[in-house]
Amino acid sequence: xxxxxxxxxxxxxxxxxxxxxxxxxxxAILSVTIRNMVEDGCAGGVIPLDNVDGxxxxxxxxxxxxxxxxxxxxxxxxxxxxxxxxxxDFETLADMVLAANYLNMSCLMDAxxxxxxxxxxxxxxxxxxxxxxxxxxxxxxxxxAVKEEHKWTFEGVETDDDN
Amino acid sequence: xxxxxxxxxxxxxxxxLPVKSLIRFAAVSKxxxxxxxxxxxxxxxxxxxxxxxxxxxxxxxxxxxxxFTGGVPFAVNSPSKLKFxxxxxxxxxxxxxxxxxxxxxxxxNFFIIxxxxxxxxxxxxxxxxxxxxxxxAINPEDAYISVLGxxxxxxxxxxxxxxxxxxxxxAGIFTTRVEIFSLKTWSWRRLIxxxxxxxxxxxxxxxxxxxxxxVVHWLIEQEPIGDNSFRRSYILAFDVGDEVFREVMxxxxxxGGSGFAKLSIFVIKESLGVVKSTGESCxxxxxxxxxxxxxxxxLYT
Numbered sequence: 001x002x003x004x005x006x007x008x009x010x011x012x013x014x015x016x017x018x019x020x021x022x023x024x025x026x027x028a029i030l031s032v033t034i035r036n037m038v039e040d041g042c043a044g045g046v047i048p049l050d051n052v053d054g055x056x057x058x059x060x061x062x063x064x065x066x067x068x069x070x071x072x073x074x075x076x077x078x079x080x081x082x083x084x085x086x087x088x089d090f091e092t093l094a095d096m097v098l099a100a101n102y103l104n105m106s107c108l109m110d111a112x113x114x115x116x117x118x119x120x121x122x123x124x125x126x127x128x129x130x131x132x133x134x135x136x137x138x139x140x141x142x143x144x145a146v147k148e149e150h151k152w153t154f155e156g157v158e159t160d161d162d163n
Numbered sequence: 164x165x166x167x168x169x170x171x172x173x174x175x176x177x178x179x180l181p182v183k184s185l186i187r188f189a190a191v192s193k194x195x196x197x198x199x200x201x202x203x204x205x206x207x208x209x210x211x212x213x214x215x216x217x218x219x220x221x222x223x224x225x226x227x228x229x230x231f232t233g234g235v236p237f238a239v240n241s242p243s244k245l246k247f248x249x250x251x252x253x254x255x256x257x258x259x260x261x262x263x264x265x266x267x268x269x270x271x272n273f274f275i276i277x278x279x280x281x282x283x284x285x286x287x288x289x290x291x292x293x294x295x296x297x298x299x300a301i302n303p304e305d306a307y308i309s310v311l312g313x314x315x316x317x318x319x320x321x322x323x324x325x326x327x328x329x330x331x332x333x334a335g336i337f338t339t340r341v342e343i344f345s346l347k348t349w350s351w352r353r354l355i356x357x358x359x360x361x362x363x364x365x366x367x368x369x370x371x372x373x374x375x376x377x378v379v380h381w382l383i384e385q386e387p388i389g390d391n392s393f394r395r396s397y398i399l400a401f402d403v404g405d406e407v408f409r410e411v412m413x414x415x416x417x418x419g420g421s422g423f424a425k426l427s428i429f430v431i432k433e434s435l436g437v438v439k440s441t442g443e444s445c446x447x448x449x450x451x452x453x454x455x456x457x458x459x460x461x462l463y464t
Contacts, residue, residue, distance in 0.1 A: 094168060097168065097172055097175075097176070098168070098172065101172055109175065113172070113175040113176045113179060114179050116176045117176050117177070117179035117180045120176070120180065120184065120188075121180060121181065121184050122184070125187060125188065125190045125191050128188055128191050129191055129192070132167075132168060132173075132191075133167055134191055134192050134195070135192065136191070136192055137192050137193050137194075138190070138192065138193065143190060146189060146190045146196070147190050150186045150187065150189075150290075150291075152183075152291055153183050153184070153186040153187040154187060157187070
């Protein structure tokens with residue numbers, strides 16, 4: 001842990017595309033995965049994070065620094081999270097949800113998954129398939145039947161914005 | 164980078180979506196449909212929604228329904244008009260029996276039995292589905308009053324409708340018979356033993372039921388039982404899980420005063436409450452410990 005006085009301990013994190021990042025230990029241990037490594041004493045050198053790319057890791061570190069600078073005030077933390085996620089596109093959010101899960105950061109995980117849900121809410125079935133990379137395994141007849149059964153849920157769907 | 168999201172993370176996201184989006188996304192793929200329609204997913208979606216309360220108000224004069232959505236009572240926002248889920252012109256199922264976990268039980272507005280009609284409808288306003296209950300098991304010629312109750316067991320997995328029937332037996336004496344409809348088995352079943360309810364009490368059954376922790380409650384108002392004597396008012400409780408009737412005692416209020424009091428029952432902070440109003444005053448009581456008569460406490464006068 002950080003020394004009582006003097007300069008705070010800094011950790012070096014390495015993304016899976018070999019970018020190196022310095023981050024204050026006090027912020028980095030928001031990740032339970034990193035905290036466990038620190039507690040086990042294996043954080044001496046560089047901490048390799050094999051499941052996170054540099055772009056996503058940079059974003060996560062921005063979040064770690066931002067949120068840990070806010071004192072224990074849930075309201076303020078929530079508004080920081082909202083603001084932090086407000087300009088992120090779907091691809092970035094999808095990468096972040098995977099990173100938050102790997103790093104075991106429940107607050108980021110909750111916020112990002114809620115944001116993705118918010119982005120998806122009014123989207124079309126086609127949009128969701130493309131964004132999540134899902135293959136449509138319905139036959140055209142089956143799909144028509146499923147859609148016909150709940151017609152009203154297709155009211156008010158936004159026009160796709162990804163074409 | 165591909166956007167492949169593993170199933171457990173996908174569920175984290177989907178569980179935060181509103182019902183309308185979820186039903187639409189069942190058309191994404193077969194595996195999405197099986198996730199969204201699985202019992203486990205529905206249960207976790209339901210528990211996420213616990214803090215969102217909806218109030219359904221039925222305006223009798225215009226026979227219209229309005230839904231209010233709000234986290235806090237009275238801080239209502241986004242009221243939306245709903246339609247009763249069946250034939251407009253012939254809307255007989257317009258009595259809201261109660262709602263549990265998003266399901267609303269509606270019954271026929273009439274006391275008197277019409278054998279040609281289903282006794283009620285189970286309605287899910289969020290998914291806009293409704294199903295009429297099938298014909299009951301007991302349909303004796305001599306029954307002339309039928310009242311429904313609705314609830315879910317304490318484990319919140321088994322919804323049941325309870326139906327009280329006031330009917331004449333072979334000896335010509337009127338008694339109450341009870342039958343249960345299980346939404347799991349989708350069938351009616353006679354409840355052996357049943358409960359002893361007088362004709363007088365049917366009015367109480369009809370007015371308002373209160374559902375709390377797997378038990379349906381009705382406030383049965385005091386009734387004459389003979390020469391100048393009265394049976395005290397009490398709460399009739401039906402445990403949805405073990406299908407047993409019990410009586411819950413009301414507070415011991417000053418004698419004499421209750422003669423002309425109007426009583427009503429409600430739920431406050433997961434406890435049963437009773438409002439007793441006379442012409443002059445109004446008392447609010449709450450039963451702090453369930454089924455412990457001594458725990459009745461007067462909150463306000």
